[in-house]
Amino acid sequence: MEIDKNQLLRFTTAGSVDDGKSTLIGRLLYDSKAIFEDQLEAIENTSRKKGHEGVDLALFTDGLRDEREQGITIDVAYRYFTTPKRKFIIADTPGHIQYTRNMVTGASTANAALILIDARHGVIEQTKRHAFIASLLQIPHIIVCINKMDLVDYSEEVYEKIINQFEEFSSKLYVKDIQFLPISALDGDNVVNRSKNMDWYKGAPLLYTLETMHISSDINKIDARFPVQTVLRPQREGFIDYRGYAGRVASGIFRPGDDVVVLPSGFTSKIKGIDTMDGSLEEVFAPMSVAISLEDDIDISRGDMIVKENNQPKALQEFDAMLCWFNNSPARPRAKYTIVHTSNEQKAMIKEVVYKIDINTYAREEEDKELKMNDIARISIRTTRPLMVDEYRDNRLTGSFVLIDDATHETVAAGMIV
Amino acid sequence: MSKYYLNYLDELESEAIYILREVWAQFQNPVILFSGGKDSILVTHLARKAFYPSKIPFPLLHVDTGHNFPETIQFRDELIEALGVQLIVGSVQESIDTGRVAEEKGKNATRNALQITTLLDAIESNKIDCAIGGGRRDEEKARAKERFFSHRDDFGQWDPKNQRPELWNLLNGKHFEGEHFRAFPISNWTEMDVWNYIKREDIKIPSLYLAHQREVVWRNDSWIPVSEFLKLDENEKIESKKIRFRTLGDITITGGIESDADTLEKIVVEVAAMKQTERGNRSDDKRSETAMEDRKRQGYF
Ligand SMILES: Nc1nc2c(ncn2[C@@H]2O[C@H](COP(=O)(O)OP(=O)(O)O)[C@@H](O)[C@H]2O)c(=O)[nH]1
Ligand SMILES: [Mg+2]
Numbered sequence: 066m067e068i069d070k071n072q073l074l075r076f077t078t079a080g081s082v083d084d085g086k087s088t089l090i091g092r093l094l095y096d097s098k099a100i101f102e103d104q105l106e107a108i109e110n111t112s113r114k115k116g117h118e119g120v121d122l123a124l125f126t127d128g129l130r131d132e133r134e135q136g137i138t139i140d141v142a143y144r145y146f147t148t149p150k151r152k153f154i155i156a157d158t159p160g161h162i163q164y165t166r167n168m169v170t171g172a173s174t175a176n177a178a179l180i181l182i183d184a185r186h187g188v189i190e191q192t193k194r195h196a197f198i199a200s201l202l203q204i205p206h207i208i209v210c211i212n213k214m215d216l217v218d219y220s221e222e223v224y225e226k227i228i229n230q231f232e233e234f235s236s237k238l239y240v241k242d243i244q245f246l247p248i249s250a251l252d253g254d255n256v257v258n259r260s261k262n263m264d265w266y267k268g269a270p271l272l273y274t275l276e277t278m279h280i281s282s283d284i285n286k287i288d289a290r291f292p293v294q295t296v297l298r299p300q301r302e303g304f305i306d307y308r309g310y311a312g313r314v315a316s317g318i319f320r321p322g323d324d325v326v327v328l329p330s331g332f333t334s335k336i337k338g339i340d341t342m343d344g345s346l347e348e349v350f351a352p353m354s355v356a357i358s359l360e361d362d363i364d365i366s367r368g369d370m371i372v373k374e375n376n377q378p379k380a381l382q383e384f385d386a387m388l389c390w391f392n393n394s395p396a397r398p399r400a401k402y403t404i405v406h407t408s409n410e411q412k413a414m415i416k417e418v419v420y421k422i423d424i425n426t427y428a429r430e431e432e433d434k435e436l437k438m439n440d441i442a443r444i445s446i447r448t449t450r451p452l453m454v455d456e457y458r459d460n461r462l463t464g465s466f467v468l469i470d471d472a473t474h475e476t477v478a479a480g481m482i483v
Numbered sequence: 484m485s486k487y488y489l490n491y492l493d494e495l496e497s498e499a500i501y502i503l504r505e506v507w508a509q510f511q512n513p514v515i516l517f518s519g520g521k522d523s524i525l526v527t528h529l530a531r532k533a534f535y536p537s538k539i540p541f542p543l544l545h546v547d548t549g550h551n552f553p554e555t556i557q558f559r560d561e562l563i564e565a566l567g568v569q570l571i572v573g574s575v576q577e578s579i580d581t582g583r584v585a586e587e588k589g590k591n592a593t594r595n596a597l598q599i600t601t602l603l604d605a606i607e608s609n610k611i612d613c614a615i616g617g618g619r620r621d622e623e624k625a626r627a628k629e630r631f632f633s634h635r636d637d638f639g640q641w642d643p644k645n646q647r648p649e650l651w652n653l654l655n656g657k658h659f660e661g662e663h664f665r666a667f668p669i670s671n672w673t674e675m676d677v678w679n680y681i682k683r684e685d686i687k688i689p690s691l692y693l694a695h696q697r698e699v700v701w702r703n704d705s706w707i708p709v710s711e712f713l714k715l716d717e718n719e720k721i722e723s724k725k726i727r728f729r730t731l732g733d734i735t736i737t738g739g740i741e742s743d744a745d746t747l748e749k750i751v752v753e754v755a756a757m758k759q760t761e762r763g764n765r766s767d768d769k770r771s772e773t774a775m776e777d778r779k780r781q782g783y784f
Contacts, residue, residue, distance in 0.1 A: 073491035140643070142627045143620045145673045152491040154671055166648060173650040281488040294504040299537040307536060313501045313652070318487065342535035350487045354500035354533070367508050391648055405653050408508070465651045474657035476647045 071147075074280055077156045077171040077204070079195035080181030085212045089181065089250035090144060090157055091122025093272065096257035099146035141167050150276040165198065165424070165439040166391040169479060172202035173465070176280045179271075180209045184217045184247075188230040190425045196231075197424045200238040201387060201441070201481065203458060205283045207243045208274060215249040219262040237427060239458075246271055284351045288455060289317025290378065290463050291371040292407035297356055309340055309356030310365055315407065315462040317373070318350045319357065324374040327365055328453045333374060334361040351462075368409035370453045370463075378463055380451040385419065386480040387457075388436070388444045392470070394477075396436035402477065404448055406466040412449045413468065419443040436478075443483070457481035492680050496529065499668035501652060502631050503533040506613050506666045507540060509656035513613040513666070514571065516602075517543040519555035520731040521688055522617025525677055526668060527562070528686050530615075542569035544614065546602045548594040549576040550712050550733045558689045573605030593736045599783050603639040606663055613656065613664040621673040631670055637661035674729075678754050682747040692750065694727040694742040705738025729754075 078086045094100050105120065112121045144155040156171030158164065172178060178199040182192055199207050209231060217223045224247045235243065246255060247266050254260035255270045269277075297309040319325075323336045337358045339346045349355050357371060365371075372378060390396055396415060404413035418434040421442040436442055457464030468478040489497065503526075506513050515530060517523045530539045545559060563570045575594050578584045578601045587593060606614060620627045630646050632654045647655050656664055669677070681688060699706035700719050706726050707713065712735050715721070726739035727750075744753040 071491050072488055073494045140628050140646070142624075143671070144627065145621045145671070147673070147675065152676070170648045170650050174652075284487075286487055294501070295508045297534060297537050301536075301538070304536045309536070311504050311533070313497060340536070342532045352494065352497055352501075353489065354497040354504070356535075403657075405655070462651055465653070467648075467650060467653045467655065469655055469657060474655070474659065476649075476655045479648070479650045 071151055072280060073152050073154065074177065074275060074278070075154045075156065075175050076177040076179060076275065077158055077168070077175045078179045078181065079158065079168055079199070080179075080212075081183075081189065081191035082159075084181040084183045085250040086157065086179075086181055087123030088121075089179070089210065089212065089248070089256065090155055091124075092250050092253055092256050093153075093155075094144060094146050095122055096253060097146045097148055097272065099144075141171050148272065148276055153275065165194070165441070166389060168195070168198050169202060169389045172198055172204055173461075173479070175202075175204050176283055177206040177208060177275065177278060178204045180207060182209060182211050182227060182231075184211050184213045184223055184227065187223075187227045188234070192231070193234055193427070194424045196235055196238060196240075197422075197427065200240050203239075203461060203481075205241050205280070206278055207240055208271070209243065209245045210250075210271065211245065211247050212250050214247045214254060214260075214263065215252055219247075219254075219260070221263070221265045224266075234427075244268075244274065246274070285316035285460050286318060286350060287316075288376055288378070288460060288463075289319055289323075289373045290315040290407075290455070290460065291319060291357060292409070292463075293365055293367055293369045293371065294408050295367055296365065307358065308362070309358050310369075310371065311354075311356045312371075312408070313354045314349050314351045316351050316460050317376075318348060319371075319373075320348050321345075325359070325371050326374050326377060327359075327363060328370045328372060328377070329380060329451060330363070330365075330369070332361070332363045334359040334363060336360075368407075370407065370409075372453075378453040378455045381454050382449075382451045383416070383445065383447045384452075384454065384482055385443060385445050386466070386482045388415075388442050388468075388478050388480045390436040390438060390440045390442070390478050392475060392477040393438055394470075395438075396478070401471070402468040403471055404446070404452070404466050404468055406452045406454065407463060409452060411452065414447050415444050416447050417445040419445060444480075446480070454482050456483060458483075492676065492683060495669070495672055495676060496532070496680070498671065499526075499529045500533040502654070502666060502668040503530050503615070505632075505654050505656070506615055506668075507534070509654070510613040510664070512609070512611050513541045513615060514544040514609070514611050515539075515541065515615045516617070517545050517559065517570075518617070518731065519545070519551075519559050519689065520617065521677060521681065521692060522619065522669065524562075524686065524688055525672075525681065526615060526617045527566070528684065529668060531566070539566055539568050542571050544571045544573065544605060544609075544611070546573045546598050546605065547575060548598060548733045549574065550594055550710075550735050552689070552691055552708070552710075552731060552734050554689045554691055555731060562687075571605065571609055573601045575601045577601075578604065593733050595733055595736065596783075599639075602783075606639065611663060612658065613666055615666045615668065617669060618665075618667045619672050619674075619677075620670050629667055629670060631667055632656050633665045633667065634658065635663050635665060639663070641665075674757075675751075675754055678747070678751050682751050685747075689731065691728045691731055694725050694745045694749075696723055697726040697739065698722070699724050699726055699739060703736075703738065706741065707736070707738055708734060710734045 080086045108124045142157045158167045158171040180195045248255040257272045293310045294312045321336050337360045340356045401412050421430040455463040464482045466480045470477045584597045584600045698709040727742045728739045744750045
């Protein structure tokens, strides 16, 4: 196995209750041999207690006590499996509207989203919501899995009809790459192995699609951005004057000798070295964690951003964003929150709710402007100092932020800069 | 294909380093929870990388059950010496002696649950605001829902239904006096990833992980090592087997497996073919379906 080259792919699953998300994940794990015997035994026991025949693969992902008792997924659960080609991280999130925030959370780091549709029901309101969230969070790849094909006689006609329904509304969304797949999660058709029941489908099964999907270009390589997390000053022998700016490249490529600017101060310098414990590097790109040292002694601290002189983010103190509200208590108009953007933190105020979006119909709602749990809205925000931002569409890490309520310290909202 | 991508081990490493640096930046007084097991050794190795060329800027905390493999203590002390960092020890024996906890009774008694009190006491008395652990989401189903930054209330308890959402790479470590956090930089690693990485980096680990001839007793479907703490039943007999351990915990309940894997290369091959989870050999997790979740809610690692 050539593990030296294997990449990591993160994906989420979305679907309404009973579309078969948990079964599909269980199937992927089971067929790729990521389920251990003692885990399987535990699932078999529980299945029997609940009166299921055979093993209910869905039980494998339904982790916490409450969920097992209610038989539903209430939070984000992470699952792992590896094939000879890739390592996969699955964020399993529930699809119900009251869990929009969990879906948004799972989507924020995903390379791909699997959207499940029950072949018997076709596109429903929830499908539109899931597609909307995937596009809002700019998940680069979407795979629409039309599941339970066994219950519609593996009919190509049904499959085509659902694709048409989907394309009718998805044309309004911005999605880079979308594919459709007819599957039966329960029996495993077109999941790991090609289905014998659907000769008419000429595409690859799901796992192969995930294994070969081109993800290296998902990361922005143009706009070099390096948010400083902390400053390393070893002050020990061999490193007396060393000052390294520790961080993780958010996007773009840096090399020693590059002309850089430190924001927000605007001081310019050149990259002297890019250091790791394993030696110095000639080149770094996202998402590598390194320490950068500069030719000049300038005052840099956490929250600053190192960028290239000829390509800089915008310094904005007022901007618009799409916001998803996460908290039980609604947003307080004109109240102050802490905004966390890259490694930077400021106070911020929601100046205005421009409109809320009905995520089932995509209609704009301009009358009711109260932001409640799971609402998604376009807002105008103002910060006490300028933030160094890019549009979310161009840069997921420098275009995103969260809001924290200072009274409770809870993360109350996530935003994407437009 | 573009050359600008990381392989999965480098990406996991980079993610862990990012999280460790966030801990350092966001907390006043963090520690690494060091058990002497491979996961905490890995976290310590990653912390060296995160702060190089500086030393690891915070102490290691060992919750000492008193039921140790002798090698664990020796390994710990040598590592501390090499790193030049401070070691804090929280002693379960002391918690028992001072009446903070009572020893479990019976043959399957362990000090596992007792560690919770010792850990929380050590966190409180040392004013620790973030304890960095080697927990991995693939270990157990309750752990699968852990955040990188996991909030604990002022009783040290975890509320799985009220966790802070973590989006992109933005971590929220804000807390009130008396509350603390647990941070899990290797959340996304599997057992296989850990071994592949240990092999790749040639990280020093206790010889307990490698197969050796050892004195053991067959109990609860695994080989329990003979130690001064082990009380034999009438029908139990001591045997000599080639054994290695997949996890290291309280010596009285950590079962070994029969194995020929006496090098890191062989371990990687063996783990890849493994049919049981590593916790399958720990009787503390066999007590009930939700044993781990219940312990975690109370403040366990
Ligand atoms: N016939 C059939 N049933 C399925 C299929 N996939 C899932 N199911 C069943 O649909 C029900 C709901 O599945 P589950 O995975 O729990 O759905 P979730 O709520 O999306 O996680 C269960 O009874 C499954 O056995 C399929 O492909 N064919
Ligand atoms: Mg489910």
